[in-house]
Amino acid sequence: MVSRPRDALLDLEYDVIEAVIALRSEGADAYGFGIARRLAGDDADSGLIGHGTLYKALGRMTSGGLLQARWEEADDPGRPRRRLYEVTAEGSRALARRPTRAATVHRTALA
Numbered sequence: 001m002v003s004r005p006r007d008a009l010l011d012l013e014y015d016v017i018e019a020v021i022a023l024r025s026e027g028a029d030a031y032g033f034g035i036a037r038r039l040a041g042d043d044a045d046s047g048l049i050g051h052g053t054l055y056k057a058l059g060r061m062t063s064g065g066l067l068q069a070r071w072e073e074a075d076d077p078g079r080p081r082r083r084l085y086e087v088t089a090e091g092s093r094a095l096a097r098r099p100t101r102a103a104t105v106h107r108t109a110l111a
Helices: 011-024 032-040 051-063 089-096 101-109
Strands: 067-071 081-088
Touching: 011 032, 011 051, 011 067, 011 081, 011 089, 032 051, 051 067, 067 089, 081 089
Parallel strands: none
Antiparallel strands: 067 081
């Protein structure tokens, strides 16, 4: 099994960082289901990404210092609290290093 370099992220991880930034810039909370909807775009019911895959990525990215997470205040007793995410400085730097899609395709073709 080939392991990826420590600073190389999966496309999903780059997309998650972009989604969190977009949601926060709109004044919206960035939580798991909201991020999933953002990733699905206009086809929010398509199930484009498995929620288990997303939540594993969120956990990995939080542990890796790319995201910071906190539990929201309990406002509605009828709904569980959501875990809210923000991009860290390291997450922003990682996004800035994102290879172009052409470079990703080229690297994949060589493997």
